[in-house]
Amino acid sequence: MEDSQGIPLLHKLIEHKKKNPISFHVPGHKNGQVFPSHSEDLFKSILSIDLTEITELDDLYVPEGAIKQAQILAAEWFQVDASYFLVNGSTVGNLIMIMATCGPGDLVLVQRNCHKSILNGLELSGAKPIFLTPEYDTEVNRYGAPSTKTLEEAIHKYTNIKALILTYPDYFGRTYPLKEKIELAHAQKIPVLIDEAHGVHFSLPFIDQPSAIELGADIVVQSAHKMAPAMTMAAYLHINSAYVNKERVEHYYQMLQSSSPSYPIMASLDVARFYLQNFKAEQMTNLQESIDLIKNELEACDYVKVLETTSLDDPLKITLETINGVSAREVARLFEKEGIYPELVTTNQILLIVGLEPYIDLESLKKSIKSVNKQLILQPKHDTINKYTELFISKIQTLHYAYNEMRSMETKIEKLEEAIGEVAAEQIIPYPPGIPLIAKGEKITKNQVDHIVELLNKGVSFQPRDVKKGIRIFL
Numbered sequence: 001m002e003d004s005q006g007i008p009l010l011h012k013l014i015e016h017k018k019k020n021p022i023s024f025h026v027p028g029h030k031n032g033q034v035f036p037s038h039s040e041d042l043f044k045s046i047l048s049i050d051l052t053e054i055t056e057l058d059d060l061y062v063p064e065g066a067i068k069q070a071q072i073l074a075a076e077w078f079q080v081d082a083s084y085f086l087v088n089g090s091t092v093g094n095l096i097m098i099m100a101t102c103g104p105g106d107l108v109l110v111q112r113n114c115h116k117s118i119l120n121g122l123e124l125s126g127a128k129p130i131f132l133t134p135e136y137d138t139e140v141n142r143y144g145a146p147s148t149k150t151l152e153e154a155i156h157k158y159t160n161i162k163a164l165i166l167t168y169p170d171y172f173g174r175t176y177p178l179k180e181k182i183e184l185a186h187a188q189k190i191p192v193l194i195d196e197a198h199g200v201h202f203s204l205p206f207i208d209q210p211s212a213i214e215l216g217a218d219i220v221v222q223s224a225h226k227m228a229p230a231m232t233m234a235a236y237l238h239i240n241s242a243y244v245n246k247e248r249v250e251h252y253y254q255m256l257q258s259s260s261p262s263y264p265i266m267a268s269l270d271v272a273r274f275y276l277q278n279f280k281a282e283q284m285t286n287l288q289e290s291i292d293l294i295k296n297e298l299e300a301c302d303y304v305k306v307l308e309t310t311s312l313d314d315p316l317k318i319t320l321e322t323i324n325g326v327s328a329r330e331v332a333r334l335f336e337k338e339g340i341y342p343e344l345v346t347t348n349q350i351l352l353i354v355g356l357e358p359y360i361d362l363e364s365l366k367k368s369i370k371s372v373n374k375q376l377i378l379q380p381k382h383d384t385i386n387k388y389t390e391l392f393i394s395k396i397q398t399l400h401y402a403y404n405e406m407r408s409m410e411t412k413i414e415k416l417e418e419a420i421g422e423v424a425a426e427q428i429i430p431y432p433p434g435i436p437l438i439a440k441g442e443k444i445t446k447n448q449v450d451h452i453v454e455l456l457n458k459g460v461s462f463q464p465r466d467v468k469k470g471i472r473i474f475l
Helices: 008-017 037-047 066-078 089-101 116-125 148-157 178-186 246-256 263-277 281-298 328-337 362-377 446-457 465-469
Strands: 082-086 107-111 128-132 161-167 192-195 219-223 235-239 304-306 317-322 349-353 396-398 411-414 471-474
Touching: 008 066, 008 263, 066 082, 066 235, 066 263, 082 089, 082 246, 089 116, 089 161, 089 192, 089 219, 089 235, 089 246, 107 116, 107 148, 128 148, 148 161, 148 178, 148 396, 161 178, 178 192, 235 246, 281 304, 281 317, 281 362, 317 328, 328 349, 328 362, 446 465
Parallel strands: 107 128, 107 161, 161 192, 192 219
Antiparallel strands: 082 235, 128 396, 219 235, 304 317, 317 349, 411 471
């Protein structure tokens, strides 16, 4: 590996490992020495650095040594006032930023097609969300971000707004004019909180899409593991604002995360920052060439169209749209049969995410695509009309009940068709991507129920799993 001195936490863990230490502390695998033999080869190397807060390894919540140095280096790279390592994913980062800025009864402007963790954070805080309906983007046949006009109307309609919460980019890597929304909010001294789970690599100078940090957001949460070489659940929370109380962030930071943070996950955050910091223009050129070759192979399939990557789109995301009478679910099934595993499948699109280095065996991909194409020729065909379903009744919406009211209300399960007009007592979430189709506290519409039935019929997975049996509603 490159000079590990530039990766202070990893260096400290390696230094400790070289001492052949005798462990009289947790965890119980004792640096990998107490572990089932049948799994030892797979786990042993990582278990040697799976440690705890012994003296020389620092403490995530009171950092003074290697963790502090690693977080300072992260803040310098991302050009923010402070960066914090998250070991419970962007989910906990979203909870932290909401709890630190919003309290019971506070009005918060929220992009309606947000991740479920945003709604969970709002419920925990007791805030009152004002939902901003996203615009339907006909270029990509998906809902995108709320318009600046909708945001402006909401700011004029409501006073004493405590925060604006937006997602940037979306799951498919599509961005939008975020800066004008941030400036609009800041003109009213409203802090802007950004779920940038899919944008950690926007910190690279070779990626055209700017990070929300660069555009002036106050708190930005990034999943390092999604687009950078970091372990699952590794994420960052960045503060870059005079509008945010750092002490409140740090209070909820230690309250909501595990009291036994994973050292391998933290070290991988240190490594991911070092990797991004040392990423070269030549690597980006090689990567783009590799992506272009991958797209060429995918375009050889007669049943998918590779959507154009525009100036708004993350170059590392490839979106396929099904054509010629086949479903995205069937194409994805055949992909997986051939060993190709997509990130996300919707009713008519398939999302593929590439890494920051060329790693695909193009010859194997070519053979797999050819095989999929042959199998699809034999499949029965149906109409593939990209039907636009209006899921939101107005540009600005509120919940029917406040979160504090919902806590004491009784509920029951109601059949899908009979729940129309009732108030949902749970989130109904196609997963992935984890964006609630129905939010807890919302009135259920016929269009929403029809869309749920359509997605179920096409094999889309939901949380909760028993949504086929009905929806939990308030009495």
